[in-house]
Amino acid sequence: MFSSLRTRWQARWQQFFASRSPRQASLTLTQKSIYILPTRGGFVFLLLLLVLLVAGINYQNNLIYGLTFWLATVFLLATWHTYQNMAGLQLSARATASVFAGSTAQFELALQAGRNKHALQLAVRTTHGDSQSVATVGETLVRLLWSEPTTQRGWCKPERLTLSSSAPFGLFRCWAYAWLDARALVYPRPIDAVIMTDGAGQGETRPLGSTTTQELDGFRPYRAGDHRKHIHWATLAKGQPLQTREQALQQENESWVLWDHYVGTIEQRLSAMCHRVLILSEQDKLFGLQLPDQQVTPARGHEHRAQCLQALALYRLAEEAS
Structure with a gap:
């Protein structure tokens, strides 16, 4: 009973804090999003002030009165300086790379203080208990990495971050919650599965038109995304600009990753197709992808691999969201 009440109470508090600081791409901490309370040392300090005040009243000692009011002034000033x-x-955040379901998604947090200001002894904590500390945040960007676990394909958005600090006096703890609008693409978990071939025994391979083969035809300057198997490393060893081997045009079979060639649930099929895409991409094969309502034309390279994996990751998620 008490655990359920505690869960409901925490959920209501989270809704309250989330309403005051909605998810957004970047966030500037203001009076609306910052909370402050005395620390354990701050409560001890208050108890000391109370004892001094009672002693001053009891003994009618002006020196004790003066010390009490001076310390009370320091306590009030500590509130302002801590805030x-x-x-x-x-604050702003972004995802560093796409991942596969079951692994952790990496996010980068960028921190920057206002002009001529510094944030001291700042602690950043995730909902999973991971914590990092930053000694000083100034006008120069400070970048931190944190991880979020993933369990299913699609877009992964980070959970709440808690930023806190007790500087400069340690009498108060100031904290703020941040829900940052960053997202990482999560691919299906790759699973090796048996391919259901068609009656002709062609499987995933279809002879379609003229495409590139492994026959050497020349060299060209390296372009981002070129497969490492085609890079001519000897030119780099000689101190020359990196080059890529050109391939001659010849008849070649195109491989297809087809929805109908796999059995099981939707997630099982997507995981098996994801595994097949990775294998064909690693082998630098020319391949295409076909889903019930989407088709990716045959190609090769890192961009094509990312396009196919994204199609698998977001399959029917837009329909479910609507």
């Missing part, structure tokens, strides 16, 4: 330590802090 100013985090006020104006700018």
